[in-house]
Amino acid sequence: GQNIDQPTEMTATEGAIVQINCTYQTSGFNGLFWYQQHAGEAPTFLSYNVLDGLEEKGRFSSFLSRSKGYSYLLLKELQMKDSASYLCHNAGNMLTFGGGTRLMVKP
Amino acid sequence: DTEVTQTPKHLVMGMTNKKSLKCEQHMGHRAMYWYKQKAKKPPELMFVYSYEKLSINESVPSRFSPECPNSSLLNLHLHALQPEDSALYLCASSQARGLNTEAFFGQGTRLTVV
Secondary structure, eight states: OTTOBOOSEEEEETTOOEEEEEEOOOTTOOOEEEEEEOTTSOOEEEEEEOSSEEEEETTEEEEEETTTTEEEEEEOSOOGGGOEEEEEEEOSSSOOOOOOEEEEEEO | OOOEEEEOSEEEEOTTOEEEEEEEEOSOOOEEEEEEEOTTSOOEEEEEEETTEEEEEOSOOTTEEEEEEETTEEEEEEESOOGGGOEEEEEEEESSTTSSOOOEEOOOEEEEEO
C-alpha cells in the first residue's frame, strides 16, 4: 500500500543495534508513523515524524528525510522482546501499511 | 480511556452462518477502520468510516458488510464466508481521517471459517 518499501525480514543479536529502513512515495506525504506488532497481537504506536531529523524515545529512535522519502527506525540495546514486526506508515488520507519488517532477535 | 474493544476475541463459524464482529471506542475518534490480517502479513485495509459514513471500501467482497451505528461503534457483518476468509480482523480508530494522529487498535477477532 502507498508504495512503501521495507525489508521483509531482519535478524539481530540481543544487545546490538538494528536499523530498519523504510522508503515511501513522497506525494501526499502527511507524516510517517512506525508501529510495532507482536505475533497475534494488535499493532501499537511507536513514533511519528513529520519534520526532518531524528526523534528519540528511549531505546527507539526514528529518523525522517522528506526530500528523500526515507525513514528509519533505530532500535538500541536489543532485547528478546523486540522480536516483532515493524510497520512503516505514511499518514495520508488512508491508514494503509507497507509490508512490514519481521525482526528476529537472537541470544 | 484509550482502548478499542473488540468482541468476540475468537470466532469459529460455518460457511452458511451469519455472524457479526463488534468494535467500540470511547475516545471521541471520528475515523474507524476494519483490517484483515493473515499470518506473517501486514494488516490489509478493508473499510474506513469517517464521521459515521463509509468513505473507503477497498474492493471487499459483499459477504463482508460494515455498519457504523454511531460514532463509538463499528460492526462487521459476516455471511457465507469462505475458509480463506479465516484471519485476524482488527478494528482501529483515529481522531479523524487524514489527521496526523496515531491509530489505536483493538486486540482483534481471530476468525476461523470451517
